[in-house]
Amino acid sequence: MTEILRLEGLTKLYKGKEGLKRAVDNVSFTVNKGEIFGLLGPNGAGKTSTIKCICGLLKFEEGEIFIKDNSIKENRSKGLRHISAVLEGNRNIYWRMTVSENLNFFAGINGLSKRSIANRMAYLLEAFQLTEERNKIVNHLSRGMKQKVAIAISLITDKDIILLDEPTLGLDVGMSQEMRIILRKIAKEEGKTILLSTHDMKVVEETCDRLVIINKGKVVAYDTMENLKKLFNQLIYRIVLDKNLTPKARSELKHYINSDINEEEVELRLSLQSPNELFGILSLLQQEALGLLALDRLNMSFEEIFMNLIREAEGDEISI
Ligand SMILES: Nc1ncnc2c1ncn2[C@@H]1O[C@H](COP(=O)(O)OP(=O)(O)OP(=O)(O)O)[C@@H](O)[C@H]1O
Ligand SMILES: [Mg+2]
CATH class of the missing domain: 3.30.70 (Alpha-Beta Plaits)
Structure with a gap:
């Protein structure tokens, strides 16, 4: 297995009223090429902060991030060249342009040729079942459709690593299921590496190969989905x-x-x-x-496993 992304002791501090807060505290993990890697944790665990550090939106105080062996600290642009990200709020979309215009625009600014843009756009519109919506203004689409467009945009440039912060947040049951199928398709058919954060246990169970669980900035568990299930099963x-x-x-x-x-x-x-x-x-x-x-x-649901791990970690903290 080829390692594509590595975090070593990542630590992110925020200034708060009570001094510095360790939002991400000594987090280490590696992500292999072609896998779907889950980043889990309760609200405020540090998931979004971790993702923002990886895609270069946040500076961090300690530790290192390597993208294809390029240190973000030493050579930021070389590493970030391989990454695209969809964060909360889908800020990567132009709301007043159509779906196709958005895809065209983002492919163009990333230097793709007209021909490869056309091919890739057709593939993505099809994969995301957006072909009928392609000439609609993004702002007129439903929330789920917008989310699909945002993820399609993150893929048009053909980067190796896709970071998705809560890709199914706010989607209805049907759209969430469609999104899970798309995520698996992207990883399997395109060999993309996906790192996603989520609260949605269905996403975890159906898509993640491996995952890390964080609580209050610290790693609580880091293993394959299979092993974590066995642990409590x-x-x-x-x-x-x-x-x-x-x-x-x-x-x-x-x-x-x-x-x-x-x-x-x-x-x-x-x-x-x-x-x-x-x-x-x-x-x-x-x-x-x-x-x-x-x-x-009994087969425990992943949700129960998750809650147990978090409870155990909280217990450990109290006993220190
Ligand atoms: N800009 C900021 N300034 C100060 N504190 C922040 C800032 N952004 C996040 N935090 C704090 O850092 C911690 C981690 O936040 P983060 O958004 O990374 O968590 P999260 O795991 O993504 O949570 P959620 O599941 O709610 O999205 C939280 O305690 C949060 O209040
Ligand atoms: Mg978050």
């Missing part, structure tokens, strides 16, 4: 009983039972260290004359 079991737990069973199972389960529930969620623990649990249930209606292993 393993040993959560759902047990449905024919009646409520007896006091003895409740006290013996106490440390397995997930705390957020209602005491009255006949359905329990147990988290185990090893599947072998099921033997003891089942024989206890039998001794207590509790009937077993169902037993399954």
Whole structure:
């Protein structure tokens, strides 16, 4: 795998009322060519700040960013040549021009020939299902359409790395799904590398190959989507009983039972260290004359995994 983007200890400080705030705090990760890399975290985690540092819109205090081995600090323009970005508010669009005029304009200022502009524009209009809208003024389009146009513009110049800050923000279910398909298509068919920030767990699950989760500027997790899922998927079991737990069973199972389960529930969620623990649990249930209606292993949604990681990180901070 070829590394295309690398952050080493990126630190971004903002001046606030209470002195300097570390909005991005020693963040390191690498992104490989052709992958979709997710940048996740709660509000204020530092995602937009990180993206702005990578595309050269923000200066940073510590650390380094390498784009195709070019240090942004040492040779800013050489690295940035490979990047295009769509940030919040779609500032890369001219609202009073049509879709085609926008695409033409941005391709032109980036020095593409007329012929290659025409080919690429046709490809993108088709891929984004914007062919019918091509002669409409951008301002007259819906929000979702505008978002598609913004991303199409970021692709017209054929840069290797596309940075997208919350590409599905505010899109309806259908448009969000269409956007996820487009993102995968761009990465697969065009070999583009996409770094995106998002709060949308569907985007994460369906598009990201690897991801980094940040909280309060710090990295909380950095792994493949697959591994992060495995991390929490393993040993959560759902047990449905024919009646409520007896006091003895409740006290013996106490440390397995997930705390957020209602005491009255006949359905329990147990988290185990090893599947072998099921033997003891089942024989206890039998001794207590509790009937077993169902037993399954649960697949946690990525949203639950995400919340767990954030909670764990917050817990760590308190214990320091
Ligand atoms: N220009 C600024 N001046 C001072 N503080 C800022 C500035 N921009 C961002 N911040 C602060 O830096 C932190 C990180 O902000 P950032 O916008 O990068 O977070 P984010 O992860 O993109 O959040 P969201 O999910 O809400 O978009 C926040 O605490 C924010 O208040
Ligand atoms: Mg943001």
